[in-house]
Amino acid sequence: MNKAPTRHRIVIVGGGAGGLELATRLGDRVGHAVDITLIDRNRTHVWKPKLHEIAAGSMDLSVHEVDYLAQAHWHRFRYRIGEMTGLDRERRRILVAPSHDADGREITPLREFGYDTLIIGVGSQSNDFRTPGVNVHAMKLESQADARRFHARMVDACIRAHAQAAPLRPEQLKVAIIGAGATGVELAAELQRTTREVLAYGLDRVDPDKDLQVTLIEASDRVLPALPPRLSRVTQEMLAGLGVKVHTGVRVAEVLRDGVRLADGRLLPAELVVWAAGVKAPEFLGNLGLETNDVHQLVVRPTLQTTRDDAIFALGDCAACPWRDGTVPPRAQAAHQQALHLYRQVRRRLAGKPLQEYHYRDFGSLVSIGKFGTVGHMLGGLVGRSFMVEGAFARLMYLSLYKKHELTLHGPAKVALETLSRVIARRTRPLVKLH
């Protein structure tokens, strides 16, 4: 049955850290009065900062993934699967490519969706800076599929090494992670622990201390280059204590089938290579007729409206929003804040009120070093300056960011029940996922 043509049509593209929160909030409050459609190329949502835990096997994906169809049903918005590829600004329609199943059969045809307000939150992907071999030989951690693929290859590598009669080849059971930002550091620490736990399930012909090696490679002169130097020192000491090898001040010239060639000519053998350096927005954003920057982000005004079209907004990693001398950093806390801001602005827009500006509030950054610790720096409104945090308090702050996301999606009652069931499940299930 056709809806009355007078209903305002809100289309949100990208159901990530920002987009799904926005669709849920809007659906809850105004879903009875306007048409809200969320479009995502995937069927389920996983909060991206959890990807390294899926890759390492320390998180059970099924417990944390959110099914878009069910979420839409419970929160009064519509979900449509598909990948946005084009935009017709004059007719106010977006173009969504056909979707296919694993065997290549078409599920949905090429479609168009009309909008009155369009919000684009398609996130970012890693930037390989055209380094040779990355696309062919390195893995990335951009999606659930990437994380699952990495995990399967890691477990296979352990089983293969255990089963083979011949001595291990130099690259076997070596993991090289390129980029020592938060993602690289967190993955290295998590892997260092989980690979040992996988081997402890009876793969006793492999000696973890002798055979396993996780190496972190960073072009700048310290790990976590975006954070204060003191934090880098503490983190590097923690990583060394865990047995992670760290190479700083070295550039990767090429990724090979069995390792990494550095710009100074050295070869680091590796069976698994992960590219975790740099981010850029999806390239199709540059073909929409909207203003983009050199990493394909949509340039937005402080209201989060794109510079060339008042009806089109952007949020999260794909938005270049002015902040200090640059732009708001691509972080989950920014996507969360912008989703809340846009929720309020869309309501103002529906009420015909002028829009307010978004101001990024930087609360600092936290990095989880696996089960061994969490470090970070907080920007305290209370003390007015940056201070370092470590240990239980830092861990609590780190977990609270995800809890905020879950609370927005599910509300307090469901989150409390799910947290309790996870705690119970943790006592009965293996610590590390094997498949």
Ligand SMILES: Cc1cc2nc3c(=O)[nH]c(=O)nc-3n(C[C@H](O)[C@H](O)[C@H](O)COP(=O)(O)OP(=O)(O)OC[C@H]3O[C@@H](n4cnc5c(N)ncnc54)[C@H](O)[C@@H]3O)c2cc1C
């Ligand atoms: C491994 C990893 C660890 C991280 N750790 C942290 C951390 O500890 N702290 C922190 O603050 N940040 C962290 N980040 C960054 C954080 O995840 C992002 O800043 C945040 O997810 C951005 O939210 P978003 O809504 O902009 O995009 P995303 O959460 O990336 O969501 C984008 C969505 O758009 C969909 N999409 C993409 N293209 C299309 C298209 N063409 N059509 C339809 N749908 C599309 C995707 O499927 C996805 O669902 C991490 C990122 C990674 C990859």
